[in-house]
């Protein structure tokens with residue numbers, strides 16, 4: 001991703017729409033009019049890793065949730081799990097189940113937003129359809145049943161979050177040591193009652209997407225970011241689909257971070273969050289506020305990997321619930337054992353919605369789910385904590401270092417979307433090369449390039465707070481306090 | 491505003507977390523009702539329009555002003571909109587977006603992220619024309635342009651968003 005000679009002509013798409021964040025795309029053409037490169041410029045930066053320093057670690061859940069209004073729960077749960085490490089406690093089993101329940105609700109509502117609200121207007125109305133109508137409200141007019149299904153599915157997830165945490169967005173519910181309140185029997189009934197409708201809505205989306213794939217979305221499969229790359233995600237102790245890593249690193253839990261090449265060979269397996277600093281590094285490019293994480297061992301080019309729904313489905317042996325597993329089998333028949341076509345992120349998202357609903361159903365049947373034993377209390381027992389979870393868009397790491405009073409000394413967040421940065425740039429370059437090679441520049445064509453980004457459902461308000469390695473200063477002092485030796489890593 | 495015609499509604503996202511926009515989407519099925527009397531003419535989540543249009547009746551503006559892009563868009567919005575709603579706590583008092591203010595110049599915050607916490611490529615993002623420069627301090631909307639309605643909350647409760655939109659439709663100016 002080094003700079004190439006100055007382009008002859010530059011096409012700019014500004015701002016990108018129907019994505020969650022601020023960005024523009026530039027496409028550079030050479031003298032002959034062929035595409036040199038396309039780049040995604042992420043234009044926001046808020047600086048969480050700097051201003052969290054000095055605050056109590058117990059505030060991190062509330063602050064980091066405000067990184068992102070779409071997946072606040074991911075930050076809430078990961079911040080709480082990092083806090084568990086600092087307290088050095090194992091949380092009560094009921095608290096873990098409740099956190100899992102909220103995470104599933106979160107993945108569900110976020111995927112519903114991505115597929116129905118943001119992407120389905122392209123799929124249903126067409127890439128070249130009237131841009132004035134190619135949006136949620138155009139969808140409401142064109143296919144109210146589908147629009148209602150999507151809105152209702154998102155609502156189901158949001159209401160489950162509110163049932164647990166008291167509100168839909170930014171609930172202050174998960175805390176270091178557990179969660180603050182229980183689920184009562186009446187709430188459990190209410191959620192159960194909504195399940196059949198929710199299943200039906202996902203099935204509607206699945207049927208539509210698969211029909212379109214068979215009928216007319218063939219080219220997209222090959223062009224919207226189909227390339228070999230490693231994938232990274234969590235799996236559980238038996239290699240099944242996993243979304244909650246809160247207890248990773250706790251003895252006897254098993255499972256962990258897995259990294260797989262697109263030929264199916266394992267590059268890493270069974271790692272917990274503390275591996276993040278040896279496993280990953282981040283590059284900076286001057287033309288984007290979003291950094292480029294990569295697998296340290298393979299370097300920035302070969303080591304650029306993908307995360308998120310497709311990564312999770314590629315890496316798991318199976319999902320572990322019947323309806324989703326049937327769909328997973330079909331996905332693999334379409335795309336191979338390791339699916340490399342980024343366009344199938346959409347299908348992966350639909351399959352995960354099914355998985356979320358099946359697991360929610362199962363958790364609601366668990367007698368512990370209404371337990372009121374929810375929180376372990378302790379003081380600061382460890383100066384450092386790392387936790388990892390699966391957010392809707394992929395693997396999320398929080399790493400804090402605190403002083404003896406629990407005030408934050410350093411924060412490092414590696415956020416899902418950033419890890420797809422290189423893949424998003426490759427995808428838009430592939431799409432631009434394919435379609436711009438064919439002559440006329442049209443609005444619909446530029447929309448296809450934007451849609452390449454929408455496959456990844458990037459959450460840019462999250463991603464530009466990602467930091468890389470935490471600077472480390474180890475000092476060896478004598479009994480009199482004199483400095484004997486010092487090792488620094490910046 | 492003419493109630494015969496559909497209300498021309500915009501939603502704008504400056505430096506915020508999009509939670510206020512999500513609270514708007516949390517109006518769920520009421521959005522179908524809204525679609526009957528309002529037309530969303532600009533929105534990061536519900537429109538593909540790239541340029542802020544003229545003649546907008548109501549704009550819900552989320553987020554504080556933290557960079558040059560935010561400022562340019564806010565000035566356009568003010569010029570082309572009858573009722574500008576300062577939408578959520580970030581817009582009203584900068585909230586989480588303003589937490590970097592006590593750290594001083596943006597440069598320090600940038601260096602922390604891109605020089606100290608990266609793999610040593612030794613550069614901060616800097617691409618005039620492609621990336622907006624950060625502004626210091628981060629400011630709330632009313633410090634830069636006149637604001638007509640304040641709708642607080644982090645995020646505002648969907649029921650309140652609905653009440654405000656319905657009042658504006660009737661031509662009222664809700665007071666906080």
Ligand code: SF4
Pocket residue numbers: 066069505506507508509510552553577578579580581585586643644645646
């Ligand atoms: S007010 Fe709260 S919900 Fe709205 S953008 Fe700011 S942090 Fe997000």
